[in-house]
Amino acid sequence: MKKSQYNAEYMFFIFPAFLLFCIFFIVPFFSGFYYSLTDWNGIAVNPTFVGLKNYIRIFEKDKPFWSAFLTTLKYAAGHVFFVNLLAFVLAVILTKPIIFNKTLRVFFFLPNVLSLVIVGQIWSFLFGEASGELGRITGISFFSIGWLSNPDIAIYSVIIASIWQSAGWFMLIYISGLEAIPMEIIEASKMDGVKGLKTYTTVILPLIVPSITVSLFLTLINSLRVFDIVYAMTQGGPGYATQTVILNIYYTTFNSSLYGYGTAKSMILVLAIFTVSFFQVYFLKKKEVSY
């Protein structure tokens, strides 16, 4: 059998994709490093090299950046936990032999086809315009709280909207994990006397660890870089209450024309995401079980 070789044909097939990838990703990535070491304002032809001054300023003086970081972590914690919880519960229910379960999956997935900015606007409406009236009519004042106007609550409102949008996607991932478990294993464990909740903790959960890994990984990565939905719902407000890291970088760079400084912040974000992903994958890969 003749083995394929590195030849002109190889280059022809790969070159276009690689070229575009280099132009629009590799080169920008490295020039990003360079910009982060300058004081570039986005327009000047020859930005001044300032070394690590941007980075030092971020660590020493940029309080808004670090509170944006904290806000992002708060958001991530809420989003990751509740999305996975809801997705898992839905997956469990909709893999049981109940009527309509296939149709129901479509229903719960539906919000996911919407653009995140549209989701943000929908919930802006619900939390802002509709909630007050709901509170008056039902007499339950809880509905009338300042969902988006109260700085302490706003981030949780954004989390709720994001859960509504994402749960369906991850429900599908958990469903594929659950459906991949052969019935024989469940039967066998029942014969060994495992029943009720124990079936879940000792048999099912270990077998769907790959789904859990993927879901936790994706929900975490997505929440660390959240932009669209917060931009649409609150623009980072009220005040700075819901300003996430990306929003902070966006405003720094484009509103204040601090391209160099903004890029430096981006680099720190990349580092943070790398670190988090690495640890996460490491710990979860260790727990995978095969059968």
Add this chain to the structure above:
Amino acid sequence: MKRLIPGILMIIVALIFLSPFYFVLINSAKSDSEYLTSKLAFPSKIMFVENYYRTMEMMKFFSALSKSLVITVFSTAGLVVLAAMASYKLARVQGILSTILFFTFLSIMVIPFQAVMIPIVVMTKRLGLMNSLHGIVLVYWGLITPPAIFLYHGFIKTIPLEIEESVRIDGAGGLKVFWYIVFPLMTPVTSTVAVLLGLQIWNDFLLPLLVLQKPAMYTLPLAVMRFFQSYNTAWSNILAAIVLGSIPMVIFFFSAQKYVVAGITAGAVKG
């Protein structure tokens, strides 16, 4: 009976879950005065035609729709071709170079777009590609081809080499072998790639926000967002805009449902 009751219960839960759609819809059909009276009541006079007609005009709906359509279709078609071709050779020709190239492509999946968005915008400006449809399509080809390569790569390994070998012996060149034999066999992955990544591109907001700054060039999500920001008290119009912005994807989803669901579950297994 055991199947029916939980099913009905879940239908009720699902209806509550989807109620935001209901409230957005009914309020988009209200006159301004009715809207001010109540946000929760069903409109007594349904003003679909008036509200939507006016909103479509105000937000330049058809312009935005066509931009989104053109960008999504061309980006998706292009990245399918580029990714299929690249992953074909990367999977068939084993060796150090292939491995290095493959992982280089994959690196984009761990680095968030936002970290490189500034230099990407700068690069786009430098190349004179700002505010142009072909410009943003090129950027998407550069950025979204790698995930597609990832999806294709795993699948190609399952296509037996013998099929290609026998055709080559008959004298067919590489490109012909690829297009007439291999690519048709990859149809399952192609539909997954096209649906998943196409959906992502259609709904994308940040890249168009940065690169398409002229209103004439706005994609649909961008147009809806700008409408929201400019007319922030004309709620019945805003909600109409939201509905208009959502309809294309909802329709697409219901028709391509099978592929979307299959795509996500397949992607999950690979992931």
